[in-house]
Amino acid sequence: MNKKTFRIGGIHPDDSKDTRGCAIEVLPLPDTVYVSMAQHLGAPAKPLVVPGESVRTGQVIAEPGGFISAFVHSPVSGTVKSVGPRKDIAGNWQTHVEIAVEGDVWEDGIDLSRKLITALPESREEILDKIRLNGVVGLGGATFPTHVKLNPAPGKKAECLIVNGAECEPFLTSDYRIMVERPKEIVVGAALMQKVLGGCRCVIAIEDNKPEAIEAMKDAVSFLAFPGISVCVLRKKYPQGGEKQLIDAIMGRQVKSGGLPIDVGAVVQNVGTALAVYEAVQKNKPLVTNILTVTGENVPVNMQHNYLFRIGVPLSFIINQAGGIPETACKIISGGPMMGKAVSNIDATTVKGSSSILYLPESVTARPAETQCIRCGRCADACPMGLEPFLLYRLIKAGDLAGLEENAVHDCIECGCCLYSCPAGIPLLDRIRIAKGQVIGIIRSRNVKK
């Protein structure tokens, strides 16, 4: 079979998915949780609780701070201890609600049973409202509020909903586990999103290194028999799970520089988001839990896990539950090794988008000494966005922001393929990421002045 994949660039790192066989375990509750107000793309949420107040699990504790924002709910029952600044994983100060855990009494009206509900609500507005009120955001990395993404601007129409089960980052298996353990719920979640989008076709995209997940999802699709939903097996290649790469692979369409998936009729949502949509709409359950993989290079088998965790649990609590920091670890990453962020503070809290705690030893994290660019072109061959990283690097060194914009640095998806491919040890991703931020800032301020 000729399996689909994206056409430009890409690399083939070892997938290292040793936690494939780790079934999802429920993480116990800690003594205290710290719920961040900045755990989605867009404006931070505004706290609605004050110290001393009692809260129940699933209760709204913060409201959206703008159009692109999301509700935040308490992941436990207990007493609010404080509302104030606390450092996130990168060391930036964000407002958190601190809650002393005193039990797990859920709000009324939330269905915690595992009974599958397949009948869809009549109206798309009802579905969208439940997704919004239950604080669902994209769980594939970007944490964009889901109700906004599922409501395209007037004049834009979705032709294809792509449900992303590629999980192309090495080491991560949380999406894999939910596809194996909760496939029917994911398919109902996909059908709900398909209905909101006006009944477009829906493709659940999975890489060919996940045969059990492919089988489970195909069985669920055929069992539930919603019209227009299918599974597409993709050839393994990183970054297959990038939105623009998935659209190219599935629809054969390319999103223009600066454009959005909906411009070519596509909406991409992660399998974890589909499960969260199912729980929000069919069970009235807010997004207060997610799945996270604990793994890494040379990590003993008994320290590798897939946990169902409450959002707001400190990383240090999960690390202790999993057996502590392995002796060989010299760096902890939140997310995958390619696009994840280094953890500078293990007392930081988990957020809606937390997908992994990854331990890497010095042999993996040590960078070779930087030497001169030898103009081999490997970085450009690997770039899935068709950029020329060696040229961007030259422009960065020259401080040429206009040249960087002209050469579309803002299209960089920060996948790290260029860094991975460069034999000269040039920190391409690190520099390009900073330049991209500067150029996006310039573009935004220009648009505001117009």
Ligand code: SF4
């Ligand atoms: S990090 Fe950016 S420049 Fe480098 S390969 Fe990925 S998209 Fe291209």
Ligand code: SF4
């Ligand atoms: S891969 Fe490295 S050495 Fe080769 S062209 Fe790109 S920046 Fe230069």
